[in-house]
Amino acid sequence: MVKLSDNLLWQLTKGSNAFTVKAKGCDGLTREPFNITNEVSPKTSGLANSKAVGMVAGDKPGNLKLTLKTRSADVKPARAAHTAALRLHAKGFKKTAPTVKKLLEENYYREDLSALALKRLFLNAKANSRKAAGKTYKAKPRSNKA
């Protein structure tokens, strides 16, 4: 029920946080719920923003869900997320992008995250299409043995 300002929350969580990834090579990344880029930054932080956006896997493989932090998130953790389903697998990037754009630029209004969200959506779509096309990664032979 206590509403701390975004500023204050950032100061409290930026230093130590259970969500920060400690693996080497993952410097500055987090597993926070409402973080669209999964970066440790005040702009995208899921904990330190009263309005925050995240993207998670949807019900079917290839689908995504855009999660928006609700106004009651600082009181009711069970009702913290408002999800918008993105049927990327069925519809592709072109058709799901307008949903994201509209939500972030008009309804929910975090237009500074709109481009980031669309980028994430696009990369997911690209990865999905590769999987669908059956493309597999072949390891390049890097030694004399090959």
Add this chain to the structure above:
Amino acid sequence: MTDAAARPTVSVFDAGEGESKVLGNVALPAVLTAPIRTDVVHFVHTNVAKNKRQAFCVKTDAGMDYAAESWGTGRAVSRIPRVPGGGTHRSGQGAFGNMCRGGRMFNPTRIWRKWHRRVNKNQRRYATASALAASAVPALVMARGHAITEVPEMPLVIGGGQLDEIKKTKQAVELLDLFGASADVDRVKSSKKIRAGKGKMRNRRYVMRRGPLIVHACNSPDMPRAFRNVPGVQLCHVDRLNILQLAPGGHVGRFVIWTQDAFEKLDTIFGTLTEKSTEKKGFSLPRAVISNADVDRIISSEEIQKVIRPVRTNLVKRSARKKNPLRNLGAMIELNPYKQAHRRAELAAAKQRSERKEKIKTKRETNTKEQRKAFYAKMLE
């Protein structure tokens, strides 16, 4: 402005029904709005955590219980004290030094080491208040690592008659599940590992995370007994709140589950901003240095925006290169404004001069010897 109007309300859930049934609303206790001073909590925690230590040391005279004496110089051996006597391997061997076999260690650990720390009472109370306030903020509880995404409300207050009837751990587990706390308990269960280090052979074999802290005001041991065997769960009586439990590891944001009795007692224990505490003598709630810490909001508020001057965009001076006034007219004019008028006069004079020259030239060209002769010849016709 009354306290209740100023402070938001917290729902009290029925222990039997879960989040679907709200028994009532309680005004948020003032402690939970105390400033969250992680530096104070950290300081108090590190010191209070030293109070449960047990002393250790080596034996008082370990390595020194010999009549060893140095042989001095001249005997082709090092000057370390040596064990006297004969008839045994030990005689003539080095003694006392930390480098010697069987000698005393460097700086033997002593029993009179300062094991415990005293912390000022008010500091301890401040830390408790901060830790409690942090436990009411879902973001901080999540940042500490608790799995609370299924908890209906924070702070979580549970009431109702069913709570007093919990005697079996099975019922306790059901209750936790009902309020979305089983995710945190599961997290603790799956984190159980054998401790790294010698502690594993010193009766501290397993380590696991901390789960929910249940703060109650029970006088009977029944409820605590039911909950205590659930992995990760700890219990605390509201009269005896412990910073080591509220901020494990010095990190604020423990997931706390309150019973209604305990929650309602907080205002009397810690007092409010208008009333002093009845339980803690001479204690009044800590106040923040700045009452409204939302600086962004203050700056973008109507009252301030009305009064501030508009944004200046061209503050940065772009030219970093010095312009020579003797070559660059603009630079010269900056230093000597008259230069502009002077230059204009110069240009006007130059123009005049060239016009006059043109005139003379045309005059000369139209007044050549041939032209004059031709004119004279024409005249004679």
